[in-house]
Amino acid sequence: xxxxxxxxxxxxxxxxxxxxxxxxxxxxxxxxxxxxxxxxxxxxxxxxxxxxxxxxxxxxxxxxxxxxxxxxxxxxxxxxxxxxxxxxxxxxxxxxxxxxxxxxxxxxxxxxxxxxxxxxxxxxxxxxxxxxxxxxxxxxxxxxxxxxxxxxxxxxxxxxxxxxxxxxxxxxxxxxxxxxxxxxxxxxxxxxxxxxxxxxxxxxxxxxxxxxxxxxxxxxxxxxxxxxxxxxxxxxxxxxxxxxxxxxxxxxxxxxxxxxxxxxxxxxxxxxxxxxxxx
Numbered sequence: 001x002x003x004x005x006x007x008x009x010x011x012x013x014x015x016x017x018x019x020x021x022x023x024x025x026x027x028x029x030x031x032x033x034x035x036x037x038x039x040x041x042x043x044x045x046x047x048x049x050x051x052x053x054x055x056x057x058x059x060x061x062x063x064x065x066x067x068x069x070x071x072x073x074x075x076x077x078x079x080x081x082x083x084x085x086x087x088x089x090x091x092x093x094x095x096x097x098x099x100x101x102x103x104x105x106x107x108x109x110x111x112x113x114x115x116x117x118x119x120x121x122x123x124x125x126x127x128x129x130x131x132x133x134x135x136x137x138x139x140x141x142x143x144x145x146x147x148x149x150x151x152x153x154x155x156x157x158x159x160x161x162x163x164x165x166x167x168x169x170x171x172x173x174x175x176x177x178x179x180x181x182x183x184x185x186x187x188x189x190x191x192x193x194x195x196x197x198x199x200x201x202x203x204x205x206x207x208x209x210x211x212x213x214x215x216x217x218x219x220x221x222x223x224x225x226x227x228x229x230x231x232x233x234x235x236x237x238x239x240x241x242x243x244x245x246x247x248x249x250x251x252x253x254x255x256x257x258x259x260x261x262x263x264x265x266x267x268x269x270x271x272x273x274x275x276x277x278x279x
Contacts, residue, residue, distance in 0.1 A: 002085050004049045009092035011042040016096060021272075027213045029276060130204070130256070131175040132168045132220050134211060134277065147176050155180060162188040167275040168209050171220060178246045178257045186259055187241040189267060190221050192232040197251055201226050205238060205259075211277040220275075223247070224259040232266075239265045 014035055017023040023035060135143045150173040154160060160181075162170055167188070174181050190205035198204075206221035224240055232238065242261035249256045 001053065004046070004053050006085065006088045006092070007042060007046040007049050009089065009096075011039060011046050013092050013095045014039045014042065025274065027210065030278070031212065130219070130221060130252075132172040132209065132211075132218070132277070134172065137211075147173060151177055151180065157184070159185040159187070162186065164270075164272070164275055165278060167207060168211070168220060168277045171222070174222075174244070174257055178244075178255060181244045181257065182246060184244050185241065186244050187239070188222065188259075189237065189239045189270070191234075191269075191273070192236045192238060193221075193234055194232075198223065199225075201228055201230070202258075203232060205240065207275050208273065209275045209277065217274075222257055222259055223249070224261050226261050226264060230261075230264055237267050237269050239267050 014023075017026070018032075018036065018039070023029075023032060027035065138146065150169060154170060154173055160170060160174075174186075188205065190207045193204045193206050195204055202223060202225050204221055205224050206219045208217055209220045210217045224242065226232070226240075240259065240261045241263045242259040245258050245260055246255050247258045248254070
């Protein structure tokens with residue numbers, strides 16, 4: 001019976017995540033078909049489990065007399081079995097009854113952000129990037145071809161708008177070729193984050209992005225130079241338009257793009273504050 005309840009719980013959990021839209025907080029929606037397939041598979045297993053449970057009637061592994069001589073074996077295995085059930089039930093209860101937390105500037109403050117060290121060969125090291133970096137998922141030549149194609153597309157535009165569909169792809173290109181975009185007008189939205197090592201009128205404008213799933217999510221965005229009269233707080237959502245320039249940022253020991261903002265508007269937090277890598 002407990003196994004049947006676990007199957008029902010997982011089936012309902014995945015259905016609930018899709019129905020509520022919260023599935024997008026965990027995975028890139030490009031892969032939504034995988035979790036949708038899981039719903040059908042779990043539903044089939046649930047029906048099979050229900051059928052077997054009904055067919056069981058009052059059969060038991062051992063009879064009341066328990067002539068199988070396995071009393072002690074069953075007692076020793078019993079607590080392990082129930083511990084396994086508890087471990088399966090935990091994600092069901094947490095997924096259904098705990099609220100989905102949206103990442104914000106508090107995560108940035110606690111975990112920080114930095115560029116990868118280019119001579120770091122540890123494939124298991126985890127980084128949060130200001131700069132999106134998908135080179136790990138491509139061969140060297142394929143990644144270069146991808147970036148060259150993106151640069152050619154963007155180079156023809158005088159004004160760039162980083163929106164939900166192109167935020168990570170275009171931002172990655174800008175970071176790989178910052179000098180090629182100097183002087184271009186860029187519009188983007190994001191939440192404000194005040195770092196200690198920038199000027200008073202400078203902030204980072206961030207969005208949390210998901211490349212494949214929440215395990216490889218990161219905080220991505222740009223350093224922006226605001227007009228002197230603009231005051232912001234952490235987690236204020238802004239829509240800014242300005243002209244791209246470059247600056248050598250000492251903490252990263254790297255030249256990064258900086259947006260010289262000409263117009264800024266405070267906006268409401270988007271319904272979906274995350275952005276996803278398009279392929």
